[in-house]
Amino acid sequence: MPELPEVETIRRSILSNENAILVKIDIFHPGILRRQDFDPAELYGQPIRRIARRGKFLVFFMQEERHIIVHLGMSGRFYMIEKGQELSGKHIHAVLHLDNGRRLVYQDARRFGGLRFVIDIEDFFCRMGCEPLEDEFNADLLAKLVKDRKVAIKTLMLNQNLIAGIGNIYADEALFAAGILPQRPAGSLTTVEVERLTQAIKQVLNESIEQRGTTFRDFRDGYNKSGGFQHHLQVYGRINEPCRLCGRPLARERIGGRSSHYCRHCQS
Numbered sequence: 001m002p003e004l005p006e007v008e009t010i011r012r013s014i015l016s017n018e019n020a021i022l023v024k025i026d027i028f029h030p031g032i033l034r035r036q037d038f039d040p041a042e043l044y045g046q047p048i049r050r051i052a053r054r055g056k057f058l059v060f061f062m063q064e065e066r067h068i069i070v071h072l073g074m075s076g077r078f079y080m081i082e083k084g085q086e087l088s089g090k091h092i093h094a095v096l097h098l099d100n101g102r103r104l105v106y107q108d109a110r111r112f113g114g115l116r117f118v119i120d121i122e123d124f125f126c127r128m129g130c131e132p133l134e135d136e137f138n139a140d141l142l143a144k145l146v147k148d149r150k151v152a153i154k155t156l157m158l159n160q161n162l163i164a165g166i167g168n169i170y171a172d173e174a175l176f177a178a179g180i181l182p183q184r185p186a187g188s189l190t191t192v193e194v195e196r197l198t199q200a201i202k203q204v205l206n207e208s209i210e211q212r213g214t215t216f217r218d219f220r221d222g223y224n225k226s227g228g229f230q231h232h233l234q235v236y237g238r239i240n241e242p243c244r245l246c247g248r249p250l251a252r253e254r255i256g257g258r259s260s261h262y263c264r265h266c267q268s
């Protein structure tokens with residue numbers, strides 16, 4: 001599933017379309033329309049004022065109280081094609097036509113994601129947790145989030161109402177980088193461990209963005225190209241392979257229903 005670095009990578013690669021005018025939107029599969037507070041045709045002739053990201057959501061700020069929100073679900077792709085370029089591939093469910101000749105394409109084989117046309121964006125995101133790459137996310141804040149919590153730290157990190165944008169890949173990678181076992185009760189982390197984990201989360205997310213995200217099967221950036229961070233993963237998807245620090249085989253275990261990868265020796 002695309003997580004913060006993948007959605008941020010897409011955002012950056014389509015950013016040159018800010019201020020372009022939206023000409024029209026084709027919806028080929030109505031099932032991907034997750035919410036429609038207004039008629040999308042109201043946006044025709046309007047500029048894209050800003051392309052932003054909140055957690056795992058891509059947000060197009062159009063007019064005040066008129067926003068397009070894209071979520072990629074498990075396998076969605078969102079990319080642009082240049083003027084004259086053929087639209088190709090299966091499972092293309094929506095196309096946004098811009099006055100600069102480009103088209104923004106939403107493609108999703110499994111259709112867990114979709115488009116939302118939202119009026120009140122603050123209300124839409126009101127329960128979403130803090131952005132881990134912003135300054136507001138620091139060791140003091142994480143210490144408050146974990147305090148007295150019995151839930152596994154890995155599970156807490158996936159809670160979008162606490163921290164936005166972290167999924168299975170980056171939770172496992174950040175916990176490895178911080179040397180903390182994923183099944184530890186969140187409230188058992190020491191002050192030093194909370195500081196290490198805060199830095200590890202920021203570091204892992206930033207490194208992945210630099211590598212244009214992680215591609216296992218589906219993820220493509222805004223140019224429909226694969227990411228590169230899969231070559232830098234330390235633990236995720238590497239069950240029984242040697243730990244890059246100690247050489248011992250990595251473990252996998254289900255924690256909070258999610259498959260979790262870690263080193264029994266390097267994490268405690």
Ligand SMILES: [Zn+2]
Pocket residue numbers: 243244245246247248263264265266267
């Ligand atoms: Zn190890």
